[in-house]
Amino acid sequence: MKMALLAKSVLLILTASLAQAADGWKAHKIADNLHDHQRIVARDINRDGLVDVATIATDPNQASLVQVYLHPGKAVAKRPWLANLVGEMTAPRDLVIADLDGDNQLDIVTSHQSDTEQLMFHRAVPAKWGDSRSIHWVSEVIVREQPELAGARLAVGRMDTLRGEDIICAGTGAKASLGWLQRRGIASGAYYLEGYQAIAQIEPDSPIFAQDLNRDGLTDLLFVQTGLVSPGIHGLINPGPESASRPEAWRHTRIGGESDSINTLAFGDIDHDKLPDLAAATASGFVRLMVQDRQQPLHWKISVIPPAYDAKQGTSVAIGDFSGNGYSDVIQGGWHRHGEATLVCYRQKVQGENPIWVLQPIAVLPQGTFETVLPYDLDRDGDLDLLTLQLVDGVGKLVWYENPS
Ligand SMILES: [Ca+2]
Ligand SMILES: [Ca+2]
Ligand SMILES: [Ca+2]
Ligand SMILES: [Ca+2]
Numbered sequence: 062m063k064m065a066l067l068a069k070s071v072l073l074i075l076t077a078s079l080a081q082a083a084d085g086w087k088a089h090k091i092a093d094n095l096h097d098h099q100r101i102v103a104r105d106i107n108r109d110g111l112v113d114v115a116t117i118a119t120d121p122n123q124a125s126l127v128q129v130y131l132h133p134g135k136a137v138a139k140r141p142w143l144a145n146l147v148g149e150m151t152a153p154r155d156l157v158i159a160d161l162d163g164d165n166q167l168d169i170v171t172s173h174q175s176d177t178e179q180l181m182f183h184r185a186v187p188a189k190w191g192d193s194r195s196i197h198w199v200s201e202v203i204v205r206e207q208p209e210l211a212g213a214r215l216a217v218g219r220m221d222t223l224r225g226e227d228i229i230c231a232g233t234g235a236k237a238s239l240g241w242l243q244r245r246g247i248a249s250g251a252y253y254l255e256g257y258q259a260i261a262q263i264e265p266d267s268p269i270f271a272q273d274l275n276r277d278g279l280t281d282l283l284f285v286q287t288g289l290v291s292p293g294i295h296g297l298i299n300p301g302p303e304s305a306s307r308p309e310a311w312r313h314t315r316i317g318g319e320s321d322s323i324n325t326l327a328f329g330d331i332d333h334d335k336l337p338d339l340a341a342a343t344a345s346g347f348v349r350l351m352v353q354d355r356q357q358p359l360h361w362k363i364s365v366i367p368p369a370y371d372a373k374q375g376t377s378v379a380i381g382d383f384s385g386n387g388y389s390d391v392i393q394g395g396w397h398r399h400g401e402a403t404l405v406c407y408r409q410k411v412q413g414e415n416p417i418w419v420l421q422p423i424a425v426l427p428q429g430t431f432e433t434v435l436p437y438d439l440d441r442d443g444d445l446d447l448l449t450l451q452l453v454d455g456v457g458k459l460v461w462y463e464n465p466s
Contacts (some may be wrong), residue, residue: 086423086447086463087465088424088460088463089462089463091141091448091459092116092142092459094120095121096116096120096121096126096128098458100154100155100156101114101435101459102114102116102156102158103115104167105132106131106158106196107131107185107194107196108193109194111135112132114129115129115130115169116128116450116459117154117171125150125152126147126149127148127150127171128145129169129196130142130144131194133194135440135441138439139463143194145196150181152174152212153173156169156171157216157217159225159226161225163224163225164225168183168185169183170182170183172215172230173211176208177205179204179211180202180204180210180228181203182200183199184200184201204242204254209236210230210257211233213233214231214266214269215228215230216230216270216271216282218271219279219280220279220299223246223250228241229241229280234265237263238260239259239261239282239284239297240259240260241257241258242254242256242258243255243256243257258306259308260282260308261284261311261313263284264284264287264288264290267285268285268325269282269284270283270328274296274298274337274353275298275359276335277299283295283297283316284297285323293315293317293319293320295314295315295316296313296315296359297311297312297314298312298314314359316351321343321349322343323342323343323344324342325376326340326378327339327380327391329380331389332352332355332416333388336355337353338353339351339361340378340379340380340391342374342375342376343375344374344375345368346368346371346374347366347368348365348368348378348391348407349364349365364415366391368395369395369403369407370403371398372393372396372397373395375394376431376432377394378392379434379435379436381445383436383444383445385466388409388411390406390407390408390409392404392406392436394430394431394432394434394449395431400428400429401427401429402428402430404423404424404447405423406421406423407419408421423462428454432452433450435447446463448461449462
């Protein structure tokens, strides 16, 4: 009884604060179907200037689908988006949107939990000439017989000087490693995929990220360990295309010590000096901020924002200027003791040396989690909105929240 009352109190407080903010964040469904979405990534796939979403989902018949939801246009962004099937696939685990073949057209790469076919490339082909919203997909296997890459986590970056983008992967199992698919140039801009190039051994299932931390134009790699051996955030600084295939050439750096168990990371410029900073959602509910020192790049000033509404875990995090004052705010998805989830914005107010973080509630789920939150201006009205993958009673839903500012 007492537990139930406590559970209700979080909801009541939030419902009250949401009601107070009469012009609060409005929720809009992207997918109005019964699919259970597991992964989302977003980029402008059809180059119409509007961000699109690619997902891995399970349909009501338990088929695994890779799908794209094309942005339907500014005027109708609040209605469900245009679903476009990439294909029904065997055990897809992760996906990225990338221009792997260097033709300036974005395609999709997926990883699969398979002993024989681990990575697939899906090329977008216009189905009707001149209609950017009509796409079909041509799929091919690009990595086979490489069981250590089964179910790999994926990211996108630039490792070499060849046209196009590189696929960064983290394998699974006891001998998990972080590396990328190396391409080898042949005549006049053409190349072939040479194979997987490992850079570092990492803990199995570590989250991975690709970011240019030191702003030298080369993609650096990050991974997060939560086990007993070196827990915390690890960075690997890209040595440049000539030596990137030598693992020892990558400079290893630690970001933010071992203190808090990190669930996931977001990147952005918190202190407005153009150097990338990090925000971490943690297993204690605190948001941990790591702001890069402008005098000493790759040194980090650590601070925390306490959990909103007594959240027990941070499940997702994002950085972006949602208030439009030139300073980045922080979004956190929080999970509470009795299964409720909250989504909040910590608005940055700069006073003297240190920022003040002003709490603004966005949304609450009576039973669920905010799995992924990504800042984009989805209705193209000049302010950043939030694209989310949220679990509602165990089912993954695609919802975006409209910024009221
Ligand atoms: Ca688009
Ligand atoms: Ca770099
Ligand atoms: Ca910064
Ligand atoms: Ca907007």
